[in-house]
Amino acid sequence: MTSEPPTRGRRVDEDEEMYKLDDGVDDYVPYVPVKQQRMQRLQKLASTRGARLDSGQNSEQETVEPKFDEEKEEERRVERARLERTLLLEAQQVQAKKALEDASKTNDDKAAEEESEILAAIASRRKLASDLELAKGIQYTNSLKTSWRPPRYIRERSEQKNAAIREKHQILVEGDDVPPPIETFAEMKIPPAIIKHMKTNRIISPTPIQLQGIPTAFSGRDMIGIAFTGSGKTLAFCLPVIMMALEAETKIPFIRGEGPVGVILCPSRELATQTYENILAWTGALERDGHPQLRTLLCIGGISMADQGHTLGQGIHIVVATPGRLIDMLEKKKFNFDSCQYMCMDEADRMIDLGFEDDSQRQTLLFSATMPRKIQDFAQQSLVRPVLVNVGRAGAANLDVLQVVEYVKQEAKMVYLLECLQKTPPPVIVFSENKNEVDDIQEYLLLKGVEAVAIHGSKTQEERQYAIKAFKSGKKDVMVASGVASKGLDFNDIQHVIIFTMPKEIEDYVHQIGRTGRSGKTGIATTFVNMNTAEQTLLDLKYLLMEAGQKVPAFLQSVEDPRIAQGGSLKGCAVCGGLGHTVANCPKLEDTQRRTMAAHRVNDGGGGY
Numbered sequence: 300m301t302s303e304p305p306t307r308g309r310r311v312d313e314d315e316e317m318y319k320l321d322d323g324v325d326d327y328v329p330y331v332p333v334k335q336q337r338m339q340r341l342q343k344l345a346s347t348r349g350a351r352l353d354s355g356q357n358s359e360q361e362t363v364e365p366k367f368d369e370e371k372e373e374e375r376r377v378e379r380a381r382l383e384r385t386l387l388l389e390a391q392q393v394q395a396k397k398a399l400e401d402a403s404k405t406n407d408d409k410a411a412e413e414e415s416e417i418l419a420a421i422a423s424r425r426k427l428a429s430d431l432e433l434a435k436g437i438q439y440t441n442s443l444k445t446s447w448r449p450p451r452y453i454r455e456r457s458e459q460k461n462a463a464i465r466e467k468h469q470i471l472v473e474g475d476d477v478p479p480p481i482e483t484f485a486e487m488k489i490p491p492a493i494i495k496h497m498k499t500n501r502i503i504s505p506t507p508i509q510l511q512g513i514p515t516a517f518s519g520r521d522m523i524g525i526a527f528t529g530s531g532k533t534l535a536f537c538l539p540v541i542m543m544a545l546e547a548e549t550k551i552p553f554i555r556g557e558g559p560v561g562v563i564l565c566p567s568r569e570l571a572t573q574t575y576e577n578i579l580a581w582t583g584a585l586e587r588d589g590h591p592q593l594r595t596l597l598c599i600g601g602i603s604m605a606d607q608g609h610t611l612g613q614g615i616h617i618v619v620a621t622p623g624r625l626i627d628m629l630e631k632k633k634f635n636f637d638s639c640q641y642m643c644m645d646e647a648d649r650m651i652d653l654g655f656e657d658d659s660q661r662q663t664l665l666f667s668a669t670m671p672r673k674i675q676d677f678a679q680q681s682l683v684r685p686v687l688v689n690v691g692r693a694g695a696a697n698l699d700v701l702q703v704v705e706y707v708k709q710e711a712k713m714v715y716l717l718e719c720l721q722k723t724p725p726p727v728i729v730f731s732e733n734k735n736e737v738d739d740i741q742e743y744l745l746l747k748g749v750e751a752v753a754i755h756g757s758k759t760q761e762e763r764q765y766a767i768k769a770f771k772s773g774k775k776d777v778m779v780a781s782g783v784a785s786k787g788l789d790f791n792d793i794q795h796v797i798i799f800t801m802p803k804e805i806e807d808y809v810h811q812i813g814r815t816g817r818s819g820k821t822g823i824a825t826t827f828v829n830m831n832t833a834e835q836t837l838l839d840l841k842y843l844l845m846e847a848g849q850k851v852p853a854f855l856q857s858v859e860d861p862r863i864a865q866g867g868s869l870k871g872c873a874v875c876g877g878l879g880h881t882v883a884n885c886p887k888l889e890d891t892q893r894r895t896m897a898a899h900r901v902n903d904g905g906g907g908y
């Protein structure tokens with residue numbers, strides 16, 4: 300794969316300069332910078348005002364022509380009255396028209412209007428937050444060029460045939476010139492060493508997100524990849540960066556201070572570590588087959604970077620990072636993004652807020668199982684000719700998971716948990732929303748003789764790593780976790796996920812149950828709900844179960860949707876993807892707003908509560 304970053308981007312400011320030079324000499328108007336123009340306008344305004352003030356102070360003039368002024372004043376009074384009458388009439392007419400329009404609007408229209416207003420506000424806020432590139436006047440209009448080509452017979456395949464393949468795999472695509480789907484890894488021209496390695500891990504043929512996503516990424520296209528949990532997204536975004544790094548290293552070997560060519564951003568340390576280990580396995584397979592060594596740096600909080608000093612000292616090809624540590628490393632100038640051509644955000648709906656202050660062009664990929672419309676819209680605006688690859692509704696549950704929802708009183712939960720653990724053999728994950736509850740559950744299970752580890756944000760990095768390792772290796776049967784482990788972590792053959800406390804946001808629920816039923820296997824998820832579960836959350840859950848064709852228990856069936864009585868839209872929320880509410884009362888949006896306000900309070904020097 301060859302890429303040519305420096306020549307591709309169109310710098311709007313440079314183009315403007317060019318047009319200026321092209322102007323004919325006769326028409327030549329000297330260019331005045333905007334700032335100077337503003338200054339000139341201000342000076343002009345100030346001088347007119349000054350002139351007016353001067354004339355106002357000249358009382359002599361007023362006494363010389365009093366009659367003239369009186370007549371003029373009378374004329375002005377008449378004109379003002381006429382204008383006021385006209386304006387009043389116009390205002391009344393506008394009001395009447397608006398009232399008429401409002402009356403004819405359905406509740407659906409009003410909800411849609413309200414929703415688009417909220418979304419527009421979010422979009423503008425986000426654009427302002429991250430678009431330093433726009434401020435610099437840089438706009439890229441072409442995708443990254445790569446040397447990868449599909450086999451000729453696939454290149455020549457008709458669009459109709461491509462559409463039929465997509466339909467067979469239930470893949471939806473959006474975008475210009477979408478690259479063709481490819482149904483085998485060999486036809487994707489993936490090196491045999493990687494194909495062989497994948498085979499030993501029972502990865503034989505590409506999943507839907509891979510068969511459309513990999514050719515799209517190999518073609519250098521920006522991409523939004525949406526596919527349900529456990530459907531193989533990691534491979535889809537890791538292979539392209541590995542191929543890019545391999546080509547760059549083969550051409551001219553990297554030395555100290557060079558790289559990375561690609562960055563993968565993950566929302567948690569655990570997910571970053573897992574992705575890093577996957578990349579090490581694939582690049583290791585390449586190296587064993589005689590390909591050059593590719594160096595990957597794991598850049599996460601809680602670990603000492605000194606351990607990886609050796610890798611850093613040799614030049615790095617790929618960085619897998621969490622945002623905080625990545626920014627820290629960039630600020631410390633341990634490496635930079637000058638030659639970075641590939642940026643992927645895993646679980647992208649969490650990561651989108653980030654903006655980086657550099658202007659080299661690169662390919663951007665966003666992946667998630669839950670990608671609400673809000674994020675998709677924002678991404679569509681920010682990416683270059685993006686291709687949207689969608690397998691199933693964004694935010695839908697994995698159909699390989701049997702979802703059981705049970706009403707369990709708060710005080711009965713612990714005892715019932717023990718009973719629930721008997722449903723399947725280990726390994727089992729128990730999710731709770733709250734760190735203290737995670738500790739309590741683990742303590743209780745240990746007391747009852749269950750081999751359980753716990754993981755949450757307040758544990759040290761060593762404790763977190765130990766818990767994951769012990770659970771992954773099968774030394775421990777149960778892992779009790781807070782949200783940390785809900786996104787993206789890929790444990791082998793989880794039989795059962797028990798959600799001890801239903802999360803407020805339905806997206807989190809989708810990620811949590813998604814720890815089972817991965818890579819085509821089936822799994823069970825049992826969720827405890829009770830009086831403490833918000834009605835809106837129950838409604839989201841009810842619709843999600845209905846969508847997935849799951850049994851809806853009687854107590855959930857009786858939860859009524861207030862939108863039905865109000866005749867409102869039943870479209871679902873564009874912010875979090877929940878089907879039981881609209882954007883106007885989205886718990887995720889409320890949470891974001893609460894956080895933003897808290898951050899403002901801190902920034903303003905307010906102590907908060």
Ligand SMILES: Nc1ncnc2c1ncn2[C@@H]1O[C@H](COP(=O)(O)OP(=O)(O)OP(=O)(O)O)[C@@H](O)[C@H]1O
Binds near residue numbers: 503817
């Ligand atoms: N083509 C394939 N065939 C069979 N198994 C695969 C294939 N691709 C990936 N897998 C396996 O499927 C499992 C899930 O993959 P992965 O972790 O990439 O899912 P994901 O889509 O990223 O899920 P999540 O949304 O939860 O992050 C992994 O164990 C992976 O090795």
